[in-house]
Amino acid sequence: MTTATPLLEVRNVTKYFGSVIALYDISMTLHAGEVMCLLGDNGAGKSTLIKILSGVHQPSQGEYLVNGRPVSFRSPRDALDAGIATVYQDLAMIPLMGLSRNFFLGSEPMVGWGPFRRFDTRRADEVTRAEMAKMGIQVRDPGQPVGTLSGGERQCVAIARAVYFGARVLILDEPTAALGVKEASVVLRYIAQARARNLGVIFITHNVHHAYPIGDRFTLLNRGRSYGTFSKADVTREEVTSMMAGGAELEELGHELAEFARTDAVAARALGKTASELNQEARDLQVGHYAPPDAPAPTRTDRTEAG
Amino acid sequence: MSSSGNLARGQEVRVEERMVQTSALRRLLVRPEMGAAAGSIVVWLFFALVAGSKGFLTMSGTASYLQVAADLGILAVAVALLMIGGEFDLSIGSIIGACGMIIAITAGHFQLHIGLGILLAFLFALLIGWVNGTMVVRTGLPSFIITLGSLFIIRGATIGVTRMTTGRTQVGGIDEAPGFELAQAIFASKLTIAGANFSISILWWLLAAVVATWTLLRTRFGNWIFGVGGDANAARNVGVPVARVKITLFMGTAVAACLVAVLQAVSFTGADVLRGSQQEFYAIIAVVIGGTLLTGGYGSAIGAVLGALIFGMVRQGIVFAGVDADWFQVFLGVMLLVAVLVNRYVRKRAMEARR
Ligand SMILES: Nc1ncnc2c1ncn2[C@@H]1O[C@H](COP(=O)(O)OP(=O)(O)O)[C@@H](O)[C@H]1O
Ligand SMILES: [Mg+2]
Numbered sequence: 001m002t003t004a005t006p007l008l009e010v011r012n013v014t015k016y017f018g019s020v021i022a023l024y025d026i027s028m029t030l031h032a033g034e035v036m037c038l039l040g041d042n043g044a045g046k047s048t049l050i051k052i053l054s055g056v057h058q059p060s061q062g063e064y065l066v067n068g069r070p071v072s073f074r075s076p077r078d079a080l081d082a083g084i085a086t087v088y089q090d091l092a093m094i095p096l097m098g099l100s101r102n103f104f105l106g107s108e109p110m111v112g113w114g115p116f117r118r119f120d121t122r123r124a125d126e127v128t129r130a131e132m133a134k135m136g137i138q139v140r141d142p143g144q145p146v147g148t149l150s151g152g153e154r155q156c157v158a159i160a161r162a163v164y165f166g167a168r169v170l171i172l173d174e175p176t177a178a179l180g181v182k183e184a185s186v187v188l189r190y191i192a193q194a195r196a197r198n199l200g201v202i203f204i205t206h207n208v209h210h211a212y213p214i215g216d217r218f219t220l221l222n223r224g225r226s227y228g229t230f231s232k233a234d235v236t237r238e239e240v241t242s243m244m245a246g247g248a249e250l251e252e253l254g255h256e257l258a259e260f261a262r263t264d265a266v267a268a269r270a271l272g273k274t275a276s277e278l279n280q281e282a283r284d285l286q287v288g289h290y291a292p293p294d295a296p297a298p299t300r301t302d303r304t305e306a307g
Numbered sequence: 308m309s310s311s312g313n314l315a316r317g318q319e320v321r322v323e324e325r326m327v328q329t330s331a332l333r334r335l336l337v338r339p340e341m342g343a344a345a346g347s348i349v350v351w352l353f354f355a356l357v358a359g360s361k362g363f364l365t366m367s368g369t370a371s372y373l374q375v376a377a378d379l380g381i382l383a384v385a386v387a388l389l390m391i392g393g394e395f396d397l398s399i400g401s402i403i404g405a406c407g408m409i410i411a412i413t414a415g416h417f418q419l420h421i422g423l424g425i426l427l428a429f430l431f432a433l434l435i436g437w438v439n440g441t442m443v444v445r446t447g448l449p450s451f452i453i454t455l456g457s458l459f460i461i462r463g464a465t466i467g468v469t470r471m472t473t474g475r476t477q478v479g480g481i482d483e484a485p486g487f488e489l490a491q492a493i494f495a496s497k498l499t500i501a502g503a504n505f506s507i508s509i510l511w512w513l514l515a516a517v518v519a520t521w522t523l524l525r526t527r528f529g530n531w532i533f534g535v536g537g538d539a540n541a542a543r544n545v546g547v548p549v550a551r552v553k554i555t556l557f558m559g560t561a562v563a564a565c566l567v568a569v570l571q572a573v574s575f576t577g578a579d580v581l582r583g584s585q586q587e588f589y590a591i592i593a594v595v596i597g598g599t600l601l602t603g604g605y606g607s608a609i610g611a612v613l614g615a616l617i618f619g620m621v622r623q624g625i626v627f628a629g630v631d632a633d634w635f636q637v638f639l640g641v642m643l644l645v646a647v648l649v650n651r652y653v654r655k656r657a658m659e660a661r662r
Contacts, residue, residue, distance in 0.1 A: 077548075094538050094542070096600070101533065106545035106547045118521075121524075
């Protein structure tokens with residue numbers, strides 16, 4: 001994997017906002033068919049880094065390469081044209097606009113000729129319906145305002161849109177932050193799907209329980225600096241946790257973990273976790289015992305844990 | 308999909324329940340212009356009852372309120388697009404005054420070809436629209452403030468330049484300029500239907516409405532307008548050229564104002580520096596009555612057409628009913644508030660009902 005040309009690479013990237021150093025000397029690569037998790041506390045610089053990758057910001061210093069060639073994106077459009085699609089934390093969706101109009105905003109399909117060249121709304125509706133169906137969501141009225149969808153459904157629209165428009169890199173900025181455990185697991189499943197289609201995925205979160213099951217590699221940011229990138233084989237969940245949060249918060253995270261296990265075994269199974277694994281984790285963190293609500297626990301067949 | 312297949316199916320069912328089928332009636336009710344359509348009928352019925360015997364229902368009565376509606380309606384459809392795009396333009400009234408005066412000075416005072424005057428007026432309007440739009444997107448200040456500044460600058464400059472050039476504030480004599488006949492045929496002729504004279508500006512109004520509606524609903528640019536007004540950042544993130552869209556919309560309102568100026572200058576064969584005063588407010592009222600959201604991202608050009616129609620019917624209906632025209636403003640203010648409340652209620656229901 002490391003011998004192939006990376007889809008994306010940044011070398012020694014630094015970003016200033018006036019006197020604020022938002023990022024300092026960051027280097028990172030992303031390959032096809034992998035999920036790179038960008039971890040870090042609030043204000044670590046995760047959003048700034050992906051905004052550079054997606055053309056919103058330009059690096060103050062350092063290089064940015066796509067498929068091995070240096071690039072300098074001046075707008076998100078440039079990045080999109082290079083196959084880099086971003087699902088923003090503050091969702092690139094217009095609540096009052098219909099589903100299919102949102103889906104195609106900025107890339108409207110056209111039909112007709114000369115002055116009668118027009119937005120092909122019928123095709124937009126059909127494609128939206130079909131693409132959402134591929135994600136397991138049946139849309140009856142593609143004119144339905146996006147504001148009426150739940151957070152998880154909106155994430156799905158955004159991901160479906162990126163995949164449909166031929167993204168080779170999918171960047172997700174905290175897609176699970178505002179979601180319940182169940183909805184978060186659905187989004188995680190789409191990330192696994194995108195990886196299966198050989199996309200490169202950058203997944204930003206400050207929740208290690210969302211990152212660890214799905215990530216292949218982890219880049220840890222802290223106050224604008226990188227702690228380095230680690231393969232899953234080289235780090236345990238606890239190591240990742242302690243690196244990103246510091247030992248003091250371990251206990252709290254342990255409680256969260258137990259809660260995660262208790263409230264949503266179903267979602268956990270979707271990610272290929274078994275009850276006993278979760279139990280083991282809870283035990284490791286010494287926060288009590290977890291009993292599965294419905295025995296027996298399924299066997300591990302999902303590929304999400306394979307990385 | 309291996310073991311996750313079960314979950315996928317469970318998810319599908321759950322989501323499907325959420326996205327319940329919306330009835331055709333409900334979908335119709337949530338169209339932004341529905342309130343204005345109902346309002347038009349109510350207002351028409353009201354004046355048909357109150358002033359029907361006094362001429363409101365005659366052909367010439369109809370022609371008179373359509374004429375009033377047309378001048379405002381041309382402005383309102385352009386303002387609707389701008390407001391859907393999330394911005395205001397308070398300078399349009401002063402652009403009417405300035406463009407009218409450019410034509411009157413060129414063709415009336417200097418007796419040059421009227422086509423030249425009209426051309427200069429449109430170029431001026433495009434420039435003002437571009438400046439307004441550029442200042443708004445560059446500074447990030449509310450367009451309300453920027454165009455409030457433009458309003459006073461343009462109005463003041465119009466008065467100043469006109470007085471300096473002609474020594475007056477009203478300039479006539481356009482009808483003696485070369486090319487006037489053709490201009491009159493295009494901008495000031497009357498179509499006689501059943502003995503009543505319908506102004507050709509009604510056709511310009513319909514043309515503006517068709518172009519605006521087509522643009523909004525059937526072009527890429529139209530989709531961008533909704534996007535830019537709904538959430539400019541989100542739109543930018545998916546590649547919409549936000550600045551270009553907004554600047555174009557400001558140029559659109561300025562051009563609409565100039566068209567109104569041309570229609571009026573040619574009809575009246577002259578111009579007045581104060582022409583167009585308060586039209587910016589009337590246009591906003593028509594647009595809001597038409598169901599467009601003040602905060603942008605939602606609305607329709609048809610709604611603005613209906614809003615202007617209501618405006619015209621009320622303004623002329625009051626005269627037919629024999630009520631003192633002083634009361635028109637009260638009527639208008641009340642209607643604006645009622646329209647805002649009704650539209651807000653309808654939209655809220657629409658968003659909730661679909662959950
Ligand atoms: N546009 C900006 N202007 C000034 N400072 C910014 C800007 N964007 C981010 N920052 C600063 O950069 C730092 C990193 O922010 P961000 O990338 O949003 O962190 P994260 O997404 O990891 O929470 C913060 O200190 C933030 O205040
Ligand atoms: Mg962030």
